[in-house]
Amino acid sequence: MIGTDLAQAATLLRQGKLVGIPTETVYGLAANALDAQAIASIYAAKNRPSFNPLIVHVPSLTAISTYAQHVPQELMDIAQAFWPGAVSILVEKSNQVPDVVTAGSDKVVLRMPKHPLTLELLQMLNFPLAAPSANISNTVSPTTARHVEEGLGNQIPYILDGGSCAVGVESTIVGYENETVVILREGGVSREDILAKTGIETMPSSEQTIQSPGQLKKHYSTQKPLYLVKSIDDYIASHSNQSFSALLYEQREVNAATHLLSENYNLGEIANNLFATMRAADQDNTDAILIEPIREEGIGRAVADRLRRAATQGC
Ligand code: TXA
Ligand code: MG
Secondary structure, eight states, X not given: OEEOOHHHHHHHHXXXXXXXXXXXXXXXXXXXXXXXXXXXXXXXXHTOOTTSOOEEEOSSGGGHHHHEESOOHHHHHHHHHHOSSSEEEEEEEOTTSOHHHHXXXXXXXXXXXXXXXXXXXXXXXXXXXXXXXXXXXXXXOOOSHHHHHHHHTTTOSEEEOOOSOSSOSOOEEEEEETTEEEEEEOOSSOHHHHHHHHOOOEEEOSSOSSOOHHHHTTTTBOSSOEEEOSOHXXXXXXXXXXXXXXXXXXXXXXXXXXXXSOSBOOHHHHHHHHHHHHHHHHHSSSSEEEEOOOXXXXXXXXXXXXXXXXXXXXO
């Protein structure tokens, strides 16, 4: 069921049940992060491999000291600058955090989401919420309550409806390696944003967030093939026996079913519309989806990352 009843969402979560929650990035599939059994049901509902750990959503900055220890000052500074907001920190976990949440790792990812309903929900509870994106593993992430229902509706009792997500791609995950802040996943807060607001330079991480190699290929995938092509026009011209949907960064004419991600190549708008537009193109009566590489700056890097993972290989 979809609704806006916070009391009902809180009751279900206290009972160890799953609830779909809105955040500013994408919808999450939430459960009590301190309840190992509730966590197990997240993995089952999403069909998520048990080695892929979950982000723990907290109501405040002060919660960091409850669920983490030895947090580097730079990561505290970043949390302070952006929370609530689309950046998550990878830090050493405290013994409050059960091993199932981190898939056995001694580090946990913490995040304070920026959505009024979910922040209020977190305040009502005396436990944090573990929440991966509320989609079946490897499918397109959800940015509306309806998307959550389409994928997981028959497995979860309640979806809290907070409207369309304001950012539209997942949070940026930052960690700390060799005295340096590193980015493990590009997301809603760009490295330019971090530098401008905190003066902290970031580096790409030498580790990736945990993904099995086999999964990488299929991550964020649409049902029909999505091809990341140099030129949509050239691709269409040389594949005249097929029909295409085209995702465009600005208004122009192409010989395909077109979906505009932005009128004028606005990167924030493109990120915001990306997942919903991929879903819409999947519904067209066409053979495949075409998109060109995006300008890799600011939040465009997060879009580029999602497109590389969504794209069908070997085209
Ligand atoms: O914006 C977001 O971060 C959304 C919303 C719902 O908060 N959540 C989200 O969760 O994107 P998920 O599970 O789809 O992606 C979390 C990523 C995964 O790649 C996972 O491997 C990584 O974070 N991760 C989580 N905990 C980790 C840990 N302890 N160590 C390394 N990677 C971790
Ligand atoms: Mg996800």
